[in-house]
Amino acid sequence: MEAGREMDALVAEKIFNWIHSGRFFLPPSDPPATKDNWAAIYAEKGRPNWLPYYSTSISAAWEVVEKMERFQITQYPKGKYYAGAGDPDEEGWEFDAEAPTAPLAICRVALMTMDEK
Numbered sequence: 070m071e072a073g074r075e076m077d078a079l080v081a082e083k084i085f086n087w088i089h090s091g092r093f094f095l096p097p098s099d100p101p102a103t104k105d106n107w108a109a110i111y112a113e114k115g116r117p118n119w120l121p122y123y124s125t126s127i128s129a130a131w132e133v134v135e136k137m138e139r140f141q142i143t144q145y146p147k148g149k150y151y152a153g154a155g156d157p158d159e160e161g162w163e164f165d166a167e168a169p170t171a172p173l174a175i176c177r178v179a180l181m182t183m184d185e186k
Contacts, residue, residue, distance in 0.1 A: 070177070072168075073124060077120050080123040080176050080180065081121070083179075083180060084133055085132075123175075124172055125173075130171065130175040133175050134179075137182065140154050141154075142175065150173075151165065151167050152165065152166050154181070166178040
């Protein structure tokens with residue numbers, strides 16, 4: 070999946086437990102006081118409202134990193150990013166993803182960890 074609002078919605082739902090109310094995606098509790106990484110958009114066809122840009126903003130993506138127990142991100146010389154995540158009690162990376170941007174690599178690997186749960 071590529072970066073964009075569809076991926077942002079999936080991350081919000083799977084990682085942060087946002088709830089689809091039928092028209093909007095809503096955070097499980099009141100949004101934080103600062104909405105620096107959020108965008109208010111019309112909830113057309115169930116699109117989220119006040120949804121962080123997880124897949125395109127490094128500061129929003131870092132909130133995803135903070136949800137993972139063990140994580141690594143590396144930038145390759147040619148501009149690609151590699152993200153790894155896994156069980157803190159195991160050696161190596163159980164999940165890994167590559168992407169042209171760090172936020173996208175973070176989101177991809179985070180969603181992989183959720184698919185296993």
